[in-house]
Amino acid sequence: xxxxxxxxxxxxxxxxxxxxxxxxxxxxxxxxxxxxxxxxxxxxxxxxxxxxxxxxxxxxxxxxxxxxxxxxxxxxxxxxxxxxxxxxxxxxxxxxxxxxxxx
Amino acid sequence: xxxxxxxxxxxxxxxxxxxxxxxxxxxxxxxxxxxxxxxxxxxxxxxxxxxxxxxxxxxxxxxxxxxxxxxxxxxxxxxxxxxxxxxxxxxxxxxxxxxxxxxxxxxxxxxxxxxxxxxxxxxxxxxxxxxxxxxxxxxxxxxxxxxxxxxxxxxxxxxxxxxxxxxxxxxxxxxxxxxxxxxxxxxxxxxxxxxxxxxxxx
Numbered sequence: 150x151x152x153x154x155x156x157x158x159x160x161x162x163x164x165x166x167x168x169x170x171x172x173x174x175x176x177x178x179x180x181x182x183x184x185x186x187x188x189x190x191x192x193x194x195x196x197x198x199x200x201x202x203x204x205x206x207x208x209x210x211x212x213x214x215x216x217x218x219x220x221x222x223x224x225x226x227x228x229x230x231x232x233x234x235x236x237x238x239x240x241x242x243x244x245x246x247x248x249x250x251x252x
Numbered sequence: 253x254x255x256x257x258x259x260x261x262x263x264x265x266x267x268x269x270x271x272x273x274x275x276x277x278x279x280x281x282x283x284x285x286x287x288x289x290x291x292x293x294x295x296x297x298x299x300x301x302x303x304x305x306x307x308x309x310x311x312x313x314x315x316x317x318x319x320x321x322x323x324x325x326x327x328x329x330x331x332x333x334x335x336x337x338x339x340x341x342x343x344x345x346x347x348x349x350x351x352x353x354x355x356x357x358x359x360x361x362x363x364x365x366x367x368x369x370x371x372x373x374x375x376x377x378x379x380x381x382x383x384x385x386x387x388x389x390x391x392x393x394x395x396x397x398x399x400x401x402x403x404x405x406x407x408x409x410x411x412x413x414x415x416x417x418x419x420x421x422x423x424x425x426x427x428x429x430x431x432x433x434x435x436x437x438x439x440x441x442x443x444x445x446x447x448x449x450x451x452x453x454x
Contacts, residue, residue: 172363174355181435185416203364208371212442219378220410227280228388235276240293244275248267248300 163202170199173206180210184217265307267300274317278324284388285328285407287396295327302327329422332404336424339401347429348402348436354443369443374450387449394444398437405430406437 171179176199179192188196200207236244278299282292302323303310310319354369356362365371381387395403401423408414408422416427423430 167361167364172355173365174352174363177439178435181438182431185431185434205365205370208373209442212371212374212446213438215374215376215378215381216438216441216445217410219381221413222378222382223284223388224411224413226382227277227284228391229280229385234280236279236293236296237289240279240289240296241271241275244293244297244300245268245271247297248271248304251267251301251304 166198166202170195173199173203176200176203176206177209180206180213184213265304267304270300270303270316270320274320277317278320281321281324282328284392285404285411286331287392287403291331295324295331298327299324332408332422333424335400335404336422340424346399346402347433348398349440350436351439351443354439371442372446372450374446376450390445390449391441394441394448395437398440401425402433402437405433406441409434 170176176196179188179196182188182192183196200210275296278296279292282295283289286292286295299320303320306323310316313319314322351369354366355364357364357366395406398406405419405423405425408419414422416430419425420427420430425433
């Protein structure tokens, strides 16, 4: 009985917060801003509360962090993301000719 | 060519060997950021030419590759700068897709995640992703549909870790534009990666 009441109360609080706090659409923008500047106290509180009740936005934040961490790790070790990796033979020869003419 | 080449390889530049030793690396570095083969090839060529001209200043002060990458970084930034000057950001200009559909709902929860686009758990860590070359193919394909400047802003920020001021200067934009661009790039890329990589992996 007490457990049921607790669940009901939790549900009501969650419902009320979702109605009162900024929407997910506004929150994802704040999440992105939080990676660029320090948020105001009000923004921080609203974001914390929203994340407390919204798994989707929690994941959104986590994913942006994964993307950043993964991308930064590739800054010094560029991936073979296009063109199979290296210079094409044509480009290589073209650059070789250009360099030979110059030295 | 200098007659002492071979005997004193450290004292005369050897562009042929540079090309063999560093060409592919420099190209990958450039194409990851510029997402355009021709532009990346030009940047590599410009780098070697600048290296030939500046060779005397180098003379073993750093590792050869570090030195060449240092020059290439500037060439990549030059490319972004040129692109920024050639197409100034107008008021109506396209900073990237807004993706309003992500937050459209038929119920009273308008503005919250639509179930079809809501984020889901990703079963992967950066350490695992870094090693997967097919991940980077998807990553690149996901960035490609974005407006060029938005994709460039994203790369300068998330790959190279430049600060807002530096990026705004390079791309000739205001900080508010930059934040909108980064937000839209992230919204788009996250969804695209989830659809084309993380869900497929399961």
